Amino acid sequence: MGAAIFFGCAGIAFGPALALVVLTVAAEPLRVIVLVAGAFFWLVSLLLASLIWFISVHLSDREDAKLQHGLLIFGAAVSVLLQEAFRFAYFKLLKKADEGLATISEDGRSPISLRQMAYVSGLSFGIISGVFSVINVLSDSMGPGIVGIHGDSPYYFITSAFLTMALVLLHTFWGVVFFDACEKRRYWCLGLVVASHLLASGLTFLNPWYEASLVPIFIMTLCTGLWAFFTAGGSFRNIIKCLSCKQEDDSRVLMYSALQVPLED
């Protein structure tokens, strides 16, 4: 029972992420480096947020439960804002790296485009965020135990897994939209990404009322996914073309003309 729950929840939480990594990231060394560096940036943001929360808790009254809950909400909000700030910092770093790679390469184009880096950085934030949220829960799910014996919800593991999956996908989509917004200087898009992150995190405060937290979060994931798809240049026509697997006719026509001696000036 323990192993089944473990593998099932791990599969739910990290299945999409693993598939994305294996299919799109693992083959290219540069993308793997961007992935690991993104995880590092997220970790640093988490460190700072934990520091702020830790200090605030130690400066306050430990016994007051409401205050502690308020401080937790404050800590979560600070963490979200710091994550987005570090996403911006990572964007700046990647942009500089992109320029560097472009100047060094033969044909003046860098081997990895900023859009690909946006996608990989979003994925890296998502994976490390998901892993940090759920790995201890997963390792506990293997061992002996009964869920919800003190009156909590018995669906803890499975809902955690679904929330993690949503979070991973959300981070990926936010990464794409965020980088595009920074690139095109559309600051309202940036604000919208930050606001939706805050909203997603805030909705989890409604747990264990899962109808109010899980369903809106999944709807938000879907909408953000569509937004990211259109931002990345996708369109309805692209999908149809991809699904129909039609070979595109080469519309370039080569014209052969008789050799002519060039006019001399």
Add this chain to the structure above:
Amino acid sequence: MITFMNNSDSEEEPCNERTSLMSAESPPVPSYQDGLQASEAGEAQARSSRSPNNIADGDMSDSGVPVRESALENEEEELTLKYGAKHVIMLFVPVTLCMIVVVATIKSVRFYTEKNGQLIYTPFSEDTPSVGQRLLNSVLNTIIMISVIVVMTVFLVLLYKYRCYKFIHGWLILSSLMLLFLFTYIYLGEVLKTYNVAMDYPTLFLVIWNFGAVGMICIHWKGPLQLQQAYLIMISALMALVFIKYLPEWSAWVILGAISIYDLMAVLCPKGPLRMLVETAQERNEPIFPALIYSSAMMWTVGMAKPDTAARGPSQQTWDAGLLACHSSIQSKTRSPVSTRPITSFEELEEEERGVKLGLGDFIFYSVLVGKAAATASGDWNTTLACFVAILIGLCLTLLLLAVFKKALPALPISITFGLVFYFSTDNLVRPFMDTLASHQLYI
């Protein structure tokens, strides 16, 4: 230690994709066949040993030769970077594998987390009542351990300088014998005990004998590259497990910090033992030494295999239990790329070998850090993962510095610093935060 060796790694024998056995001996110096090739290769080599900043100042005049020279340089620079990412991954994979083996063992086999005495190198016990006394004991343990390492390293450098190769070989063979047979036997015994699997002595003897004998051959003589790499990863993991078991808590952390400082000094100071080792090896045109070096060399030639540009990395990988500090080194072997020459149309573009080497001591200490995090941190997996990411990023940065400075660089300091910072901060700050969030099922 990261070195950028241009002259000492050229071999005579041609090597094509089918050659998968890698010899463990020192490779001979190449013989240049074509005079023109030699001069161009020589020019490119001399240029590549300059700092890359000079490339920007290259003369872009109309004369053919300087333009071609700077074009060659640019191409070299680009090849360095194009292959740079690949090399980072070629080191990420073995380091990750080693850490996975160590963490998996720590989490499942209880033997390696039980306290059963200490090494003689760390005589002071940490079971003292006061914090100050414990700290003092761990500092004393560190001083003793580092002095032992310094003495061994200096002894090794002296042996190498006075060409006592037989002594070094014998020493290294003895220590790899101990690792491959004795430590493997203990490890296998503990794993079988954990999973309650019975194994009779004849089977055990057969398994250990085959494992050890093939390991000795692969490491000290010839063997397929991947098998060599696998054996090196396994012996690094075994050594790291020994350290995790026998080093007391606080001493382990202080030792990790001290050894990165020692590594920094030994490699960068003019009179540092490791730097002298590198320089002596370069003078003699030998690869650095039958020390523990993990080589990730990949070799392939496309088109005509030219004798002087054949790629074969020496893979002397032997291990000595006492020579830990020597092997904190990364070497990047680059060869001057042979570009298509416009003058002759018969030559084809060849790809060069680019192998990166990392000392096994680095593997061991990275794994010790992550293994200790897995063993002792109450934050369980979060701390382990944070240390893992920190070490990988440190390795990445070190390789970036290698690409920039192109000389011997220590591999431990950046990674271990990041690892230590992340360990202590994740264990003390992040863990309570994430635990509180998880208990309310909150996500950030």
